[in-house]
Amino acid sequence: MFTSRVVLGLVLAGQVACMRTLAIRERPTDYLVANNPSSVWITSADGQPVEVVGPRVVGSNVAGWSEGARVSIPVEQVREVKVRKLDALRSSLVTGGVLGAGTAVIIYLLTKPKAPTGCEYFNGMPAEESAETGTLGICSIGTTG
Numbered sequence: 001m002f003t004s005r006v007v008l009g010l011v012l013a014g015q016v017a018c019m020r021t022l023a024i025r026e027r028p029t030d031y032l033v034a035n036n037p038s039s040v041w042i043t044s045a046d047g048q049p050v051e052v053v054g055p056r057v058v059g060s061n062v063a064g065w066s067e068g069a070r071v072s073i074p075v076e077q078v079r080e081v082k083v084r085k086l087d088a089l090r091s092s093l094v095t096g097g098v099l100g101a102g103t104a105v106i107i108y109l110l111t112k113p114k115a116p117t118g119c120e121y122f123n124g125m126p127a128e129e130s131a132e133t134g135t136l137g138i139c140s141i142g143t144t145g
Contacts, residue, residue, distance in 0.1 A: 028081035
């Protein structure tokens, strides 16, 4: 359960880190035609931003859906279009960081000291049970008893 929450948190953080908001003020309708975004924020002449899902330039209007209703905004009233885009630099940095951390963990696991052969560990210390006394003593590697 804890692991799945950590993974979910990392995925959400990665999504936020990999996206950026792009504001298009110069000829925003040309951007809509060329890039066909799934949703945008349109700021009209009155200064009110409106989220439009599925925006399309139809004649002299930008049409789409906003809050479940069909909207149509005249092109001459569109002052700015904001769109969320994938940021290649941030994406590569996040991916590189995750791969680097994973590589470091793998290297650590492969190079950490191993338990000596023939010994068991008791409370983090090497120990073996003495046949004579039945007590745990220090590991005797390489000696014959």
